[in-house]
Amino acid sequence: MSTLTKELLDESSMRGRGRPRDEDARARILQAAIQILESTCFINATADAIAERAGASKATIYRWWPNKEAVFIEALRETTAQELPFPDTGDLREDIRQQLHNFVKLLTGRRGRTFKAFIAAGQSDPEVAEAFRNLWIKPRRAQTRAVLERHQQAGRIAPEIDLECFIDLLYGPFYLRLVGGHRPLTPALADAITDMALAAATHSLSESVDGSGETIRSVPDPAL
Amino acid sequence: MSTLTKELLDESSMRGRGRPRDEDARARILQAAIQILESTCFINATADAIAERAGASKATIYRWWPNKEAVFIEALRETTAQELPFPDTGDLREDIRQQLHNFVKLLTGRRGRTFKAFIAAGQSDPEVAEAFRNLWIKPRRAQTRAVLERHQQAGRIAPEIDLECFIDLLYGPFYLRLVGGHRPLTPALADAITDMALAAATHSLSESVDGSGETIRSVPDPAL
DNA sequence: GATTTTCGAAACTTTCCGGTATCGTAATTT
């Protein structure tokens, strides 16, 4: 975080003559960008605000990034890269429960505002939308899918379940409350979704147990 | 839509002396507002754009609405008031399936862009966010809940299911794909969510049949 | 020490847009 990241690797060979880039300023700018998204909305996330908070100059920002959005995108990449790893204990229920609880904790914290800001900004800026997809959504989905695939192959998720849709079923409710704001994001929701998602994933499984190999998706008589 | 809505009700009594408000212009302005949200993003939804498209004057807009956002809010109210009624046939599966298919159709059409615009604008304008909640989200949820409550009382949904969470489970995946853009909104998703949501709603139901009155949320042995 | 490149600070330009004011005209009441 301090002035430790000076000359690194063998970039010294391709270094020009003049004063080198201030890596510390780079870090401060990215951190300021994220902090602004965490506190206020995108509307207040101006280039001046970043510069002021980072103790840097606007000229410095525009020397290294083509525009304001690029700063936010790089900041998102650096801060969310390692977040929310899907648990893989072998216990499907516990994996899901843990993950959804962590997700709630993430969304109710500072990161929730960051995501809302990116979702909002993505509507008018395709590059921001693509960045949010590629840097946040897709990596999480890929990792989630990897774990769920193992559970499915182990028979703990019914084989006819479309995992992509199942992942939407898992995370969708939380994004809905995040952007809808009709109800708060609580651990209770995480528990409820865990129960329901697990029932959905194992339903046909428990049915195929009692008899027909044909996976009949029979429902209790609609008329009571 | 034409000049039919002139003097209506007994407002003629409280009409002043001068030229009356041009109700046709009002309709054109609201229609223009919605059309702009449907075509481009909120970013292009300027007051000038509304005026031009409506063939009206900006002065007329600001005479009847306090600001730009109020126009969009009233336009949302008028256009979405009657949309997406939850089916109530008594057949839970068919009710859900129909509703989700209609929802997909709605979101993939022009209305999807409108919603994205409102979600985005709501991040920086609390009044817009509240309007979207009160005019779209909450009415749909209330109606959905009313129908689902009857299904639950009739025993077609397990009694321990929290309907609010279940509603989030139903609609969440579609909002997620709408704002995430990682996968397209397809009827196939509606079918998949229908199957999984129904399994979730009836799972404990089929379990409580075979024995214990205690609602144990037991799962098939995690280790296969 | 000369050169080169970056730095922070701040002024600056440019563009855009929300909202207001003006003006001549149209519609309605009295």
Place this chain on the structure above:
DNA sequence: AAATTACGATACCGGAAAGTTTCGAAAATC
């Protein structure tokens, strides 16, 4: 006919913010 109010068109005002430029100082190479 007079008074009143709304209309469309258009010019205008003020602020905000993206991005550029200028400037003197700092940090590196040669």
